Amino acid sequence: MAPYDLVVSLGAWGPGLVALLMGVGFGFALERGGLGNATKLAAQFYFTDLRVLKTMFSAIVTAMVLLLIATGLGWLDDTALWINPTHLWPGILGGLLLGAGFIVGGYCPGTSLVALATGKIDGLVFLLGVLAGTALFGATVPLYWSSWHHWGDLGSLTLFDWMGIPKHWLVLAIVTMALSWFLAAQWAERWRGELPSPSLLERRWMWVGAFVLMGLAVLGVFIGQPDLERRLELHAPRLDAQITARDFHLAPDEILDLMHDHRVALNLVDVRGDADFNRFHLLGAERLPEDTELPAWAASSPDNTLIVLTGNDEAAAELAWRQLTVSGAPNVYLLEGGLNAWLERFGDAACDTPSEGRESLRYPIETALGSRHPLASPSLHDIELRPYTPKVKMSVSSGGGGGCG
Amino acid sequence: MSTQDPRPYWNPYLAGALLGVVLFLSFFLTGSGLGGSGGLMRLVAWALDTLAPHQVETNAYWAGIAGGPSSVLNHRLVWGALGVLAGGLTSGLLGRRVRIETLKGPSISVSLRLVAAFAGGGMVGYAARLARGCTSGQALSGGAVLSAGSWAFMFSVFGGGYLLAWFVRRLWR
Numbered sequence: 371m372a373p374y375d376l377v378v379s380l381g382a383w384g385p386g387l388v389a390l391l392m393g394v395g396f397g398f399a400l401e402r403g404g405l406g407n408a409t410k411l412a413a414q415f416y417f418t419d420l421r422v423l424k425t426m427f428s429a430i431v432t433a434m435v436l437l438l439i440a441t442g443l444g445w446l447d448d449t450a451l452w453i454n455p456t457h458l459w460p461g462i463l464g465g466l467l468l469g470a471g472f473i474v475g476g477y478c479p480g481t482s483l484v485a486l487a488t489g490k491i492d493g494l495v496f497l498l499g500v501l502a503g504t505a506l507f508g509a510t511v512p513l514y515w516s517s518w519h520h521w522g523d524l525g526s527l528t529l530f531d532w533m534g535i536p537k538h539w540l541v542l543a544i545v546t547m548a549l550s551w552f553l554a555a556q557w558a559e560r561w562r563g564e565l566p567s568p569s570l571l572e573r574r575w576m577w578v579g580a581f582v583l584m585g586l587a588v589l590g591v592f593i594g595q596p597d598l599e600r601r602l603e604l605h606a607p608r609l610d611a612q613i614t615a616r617d618f619h620l621a622p623d624e625i626l627d628l629m630h631d632h633r634v635a636l637n638l639v640d641v642r643g644d645a646d647f648n649r650f651h652l653l654g655a656e657r658l659p660e661d662t663e664l665p666a667w668a669a670s671s672p673d674n675t676l677i678v679l680t681g682n683d684e685a686a687a688e689l690a691w692r693q694l695t696v697s698g699a700p701n702v703y704l705l706e707g708g709l710n711a712w713l714e715r716f717g718d719a720a721c722d723t724p725s726e727g728r729e730s731l732r733y734p735i736e737t738a739l740g741s742r743h744p745l746a747s748p749s750l751h752d753i754e755l756r757p758y759t760p761k762v763k764m765s766v767s768s769g770g771g772g773g774c775g
Numbered sequence: 776m777s778t779q780d781p782r783p784y785w786n787p788y789l790a791g792a793l794l795g796v797v798l799f800l801s802f803f804l805t806g807s808g809l810g811g812s813g814g815l816m817r818l819v820a821w822a823l824d825t826l827a828p829h830q831v832e833t834n835a836y837w838a839g840i841a842g843g844p845s846s847v848l849n850h851r852l853v854w855g856a857l858g859v860l861a862g863g864l865t866s867g868l869l870g871r872r873v874r875i876e877t878l879k880g881p882s883i884s885v886s887l888r889l890v891a892a893f894a895g896g897g898m899v900g901y902a903a904r905l906a907r908g909c910t911s912g913q914a915l916s917g918g919a920v921l922s923a924g925s926w927a928f929m930f931s932v933f934g935g936g937y938l939l940a941w942f943v944r945r946l947w948r
Contacts, residue, residue, distance in 0.1 A: 373806035389851035393858020395797035401866035403790025415940035432795025454917035456924030464906025469935020475895015480811030484863030499896020
């Protein structure tokens, strides 16, 4: 399933080569559309030539609809896509300033590269300005570093999660909105009267394009997006291999170490039923949400949080690990051997029933102590940690960084 | 350079559809979209790291980018920016639109146009870092995958442009 690990499939230069080719396509399309020309770009803001809006939104809805169909059919893993994290207020302020700089300078960074490539001196000078502004940002951001970092930080929030509606319905709504904007743009250009009106043939092709786009969006709604069951099926080969390799099974000692490491945002999640949870759970553990709430919960888990799943044995935690992983939760691990192994490792109570893998708590905890049990958070003073090979690798985010990051 | 007249631009919807297919392919093959300012930012980081390594080490922002053993320039966004130059040049040559010139509105001088270009570029360069991306990496790429912040950014860009457009109309009209 796409996307691909380009280092594996093409070698060390794979990612650079593909990025270069994508850049060529990007620059080519921008120049074809007239977006390497400052006067054409600025005309957007005087309603005389709306090609910025037309090109940009055609590109967004085309890519959006193709992505919707590709993830709907299970060809593309949507949890591996880089979703620009939302930092609302720096984004809005930066957007306003960027729009102001756009109308003063006539370009944005990508279009000024195209202008430079086609010999435009104003493009080169604009680009030098961008480099200067970038350097100035680096010099001044330490003065307000924490507000830049945290102000309006909502994580990888998508519009459809924020609105609580299925992705495919939102895509259909945005396509409808874009097409109505295009109609309004045609009307505005006619009203301003500075462009020749499109020929009959051109108008026909524009309608064909609109119908194809709408048709693909409707198709995307019919296909829908894979549910949890289908996702588990699609990802089964990868998940089976990872379970077998035990890359995500953490030794009790590593987890105890993490519990006492204040640099780590640790989220312990208990996958068992009420009775066992009330008898004993790790300090700070929360319950796993119901199946229906799981995907939204997983998607909203912050990138810097480490999730560790705990069951009595391993099977239930492994199932939850699969469900959370395919729902897009980053950094999910589970307790090796379950809480039975935890109690055996840190406690000295004898095991009453030596059954393996029955997902029952095998230790005699008579009263419902929950996390008041001493072994819910053993002190590092009382316990000599055994050496372990650390398995936790915090991934910053999937997709390898953002477009401009 | 061509002495013949430039060919007309494509219909913008057609150029947009092509751009959308490229953007989709980028997500499909690599998991990430396209970028414009990121490559330029890495060029600045590289220059600072070469000229004033001490500045980079003591600045949290630059250290996060240029610190560490890997080369700051061997990054997909730098390759992407080189590709944009090559693709723009190719399309420009095919359309006979490559020529050394300064594009400006009819009622200002070349030197005022260049001063405005530098000032606007400075604002855009600062803003793109503040917003963690520009029209390409935030608006276009984040917009296609429906990032909430990218859509807020996109509307702000249009808002900022339209708010100021009337006041600077002499530059373009």
